[in-house]
Amino acid sequence: MSDPVIALVMLGLFIFIILLGFPIAFTLMGMGVGFGFYAYYQAGQELFDNRIFYLLTQNTWSIMSNDVLVAVPLFLFMGYVVERSNILDRLFYSLQVALRHIPGSMAVAALLTCAMFATATGIVGAVVTLMGLLAFPVMLRAGYDQKLSAGVICAGGTLGILIPPSIMLIVYSATASVSVVRLYAAAMLPGFLLAGLYVLYVITRAAINPKLTPPLPKEESEVPWSKAFLLLAQAFVPLAVLIFAVLGSILFGLATPTEAAAVGALGSLVLAAAYRALTWPRLQEAVYLTARTSAMVCFLFVGSWTFSSVFSYLGGEGVIKAFVLGLDLNPILFLIISQFIIFLLGWPLEWSEIIIIFVPIFLPLLPHFHVDPMFFGILVALNLQTSFLTPPMAMSAYYLKGIAPPSVELWTIFKGCFPFLAMVFVTMILVYVFPQLHLWLPNLIYGR
Secondary structure (H helix, E strand, O other), X not given: OOHHHHHHHHHHHHXXXXXXXXXXXXXXXXXXXXXXXXXXXXXXXXXXXXXXXXXXXXXXHHHHOOOHHHHHHHHXXXXXXXXXXXHHHHHHHHHHHHOOOOOOHHHHHHHHHHHHHHHHHOOHHHHHHHHHHHHHHHHHHOOOOHHHHHHHHHHHHOHHHOOOOOHHHHHHHHHHOOOHHHHHHHHHHHHXXXXXXXXXXXXXXXXXXXXXXXXXXXXXXXXXXXXXXXXXXXXXXXXXXXXXXXXXXXXXXXXXHXXXXXXXXXXXXXXXXXXXXXXXXXXXXXXXXXHHHHHHHHHHHHHXXXXXXXXXXXXXXXXXXXXXXXXXXXXXXXXXXXXXXXHHHOOOOOHHHHHHHHHHXXXXXXXXXXXXXXXXXXXXXXXXXXXXXXXXXXXXXHHHHHHOOOOOOHHHHHHHHHHHHHHHXXXXXXXXXXXXXXXXXXXXXXXX
């Protein structure tokens, strides 16, 4: 077999092995070293003189010394501390009281809480699970429609992938060599547009069919404005100030993403202490979870870079590029096909694996089709929302089902996700048709 054929066998074998459930990072490293030993082998050389071992150590050192990736554990730590500070219940109740006169106020409050908490943590499973424990039973007891309530929790909990300070965008920026600062600015309007469409959908459904979202009891709706303002000041404002301070310092060039993440991590500790939720066991758990998740991301990078280097050296990247270019696609068809592939990959894989392993396959093709890597990254971030909402592997639905009352069926949760899934596709189309949605803010702040 020729080297390009071996490269394609390498890719097919990798996909087959990960579908069997083997750890992805170590599968990448193992296959990279195994096939790399063949690719770089020279007759008569000693076993450990093979260049694949030098490549593996160099990739490991490159990941360890990457300034952009230092922000990942800091943002993760910020998220885990906020998650364990009992802020969520205060935030949900304060928004519920403040929005009490809006149709579907409880669902809107749950969406805004999900969006804000997902932004602060960036951890989809944690947000969906916590909101499923806190807001979902409250909505069901109030008589809210099961499908609508489930869709609100599942869709709102995934927004942290897109809205800065998104860890996914940091990983994409390191993979695609795109400025994470400009990427954050580009994601702001699409992220808030998607969240706004979710809220608009809920309010419209509630206004058309009030039975879906019964009004709050009189004793809960008649809350003085002074009390509502005080609740917001205690729960919403501190977290909002922390998030906007971190984002603002990044967007306006006051700090690098890594420096802003460090300030955010410190701010989360101060916030947890202010709410009297900063205990030693919670701090230990936050540090442990941060180290575990950061190690997973770094090992994925090491494995992916080793695997892709060997794959490219054998000629696999050239075969795929030649095949795609031979289809004579226009830029629109290329974007549709690439996003459809990413949509399908979202069923069995996590976002981190898609970004680190499969997105680099498309990156060399972007210049040929005159596609801006930043624009492609925004589309990918929007697309990955669907991986959490699309059956049969809609992880948000499974997170919610795991803690929902037994009377709530999994198919009911799936049906609740469908309207929100449609709005993700609408947002992707709007971002393509109106490029200023992702270009306006970066151009305004940083120029062209």
